[in-house]
Amino acid sequence: MATTQDIDLSERSAERGGSQPLRGYLARPSQDAHGPGPWPGVVVVHEIFGLDEQARGHADRLAAAGFLTLAVDLFSAGGARRCLVSTMRALSRGEGRAFTDIDTGREWLERSPDQAGGIGIIGFCLGGGFALMTAAGHGFDAASVNYGFPPKDLDARVENACPVVASYGGRDRPLRGAAATLDTVLTRAGVVHDVKEYPDAGHGFLNFAPNGPRVLRPLFKVAGMGPNPVAADDAWRRIETFFHANLKGDS
Template sequence: MPDPVSVTLTHLSAPVGGSQRLTGHLVRPDGPGPWPGVVVAHEVLGANDEMLRQARRLAGAGYLTLMPDLYADGGKRRCLIPTMRAALSGHGRAYQDIAAARAHLVGDPDCTGAVGIIGFCMGGSFALMAAGSGIFDAASANYGQPPKDMDKALADACPIVASYGGRDRQLKGAAARLDSALDRFGVLHDVKEYPQAGHAFLNDTQFGPRPVHPLLRVAGIGPDPEAAADAWQRIEAFFETHLKHTTKG
């Protein structure tokens, strides 16, 4: 599986109001390009090993993949709260950082110019917000909180594939609300809720200290291989249609 390399994105983020220090993890597919690009918006725990596994998976599927570290400019302790606020409000430097990651991909000679975004947890909220920004060709939101004002955020969104867990207590009804809104806006979409799954069901491993794993499972948080396999099949099919079959000059 392809290995990530660290890239500096500060020259793309700082001039437009983003982070004054921004780095990212770029994963280049094996074999010859060009490839479509995908920006990965990481979960609330940061650009960790779990998120790098997801980035590698996308590169393995044939996407030039870049995950900006939204906590790079000050660390998780300083950046966590403002980044979470940005994910829910639609405002904040994280959006300039995400746009900088897209600009890096578009500027790569091995990118076709078609770029999508995928997000997990907090990153799923960023993916939904970014879907309506006009700069992405497709978006994948995974257990992300839908925007409070969906009419404003999603009316002109790019195609969206979204996945939720029915046992995710903090996102009860989110899939149905999102699906209904996208129907109303006429946005191409594939929204699915997995009744047996909870939050973070796409993760390969359970996060946190081992003694708390049983509590997390009771709370509906953690991997669900069956739901994850189906969700990834849908994501890859969706991106195949809206990214691999879209070439921009």
């Protein structure tokens, strides 16, 4: 079983001009299952709802697969109400404090004696957008993009990108056609990739339980959003296999 802890990234964040404070959630692989380490690393970027139980659960799952996993809380400096707008603006611009916080998380893993091999990034929803935007120029060795919105300048953003594995839901109306577009652009750029759309899945299908404000969950369900265990099982298998292959972990 993975061991977990909340960690304080504030000191290293201050050195880079990032969020104050900056918090994270660390999940270490089980030594019984994966040896004493060190292990490949993965940075998790959460959904629009923040570093909630879903994000922690995603980190736990990756640790169970053999990755030293750090989920970075992009809303550390005031919660979603104060940080969401600025975080969305940073994603739109392709620069800003949120990117600094993600880079801080990667550097923390890089300096950890428990990490060896490559470091990947995985994001969901809002985090999926950041995973795609940091696939080039941020020192990651693989990126997992899950229902993340492609930027308008997608061709430029994926130039010299690390290998990308991406998953989208066919019932996710705002992202209709995103998987095909991303696949085409990555192919044109010569980036190693695995992009798949799941016809029966909607937004948030990799979650293990409904999330977000309880009052809105019935609306999310009607809109086809939320867990889809069949699609999620296949997507997680692809993600873990892709990370093992590109982060030089033991498959």
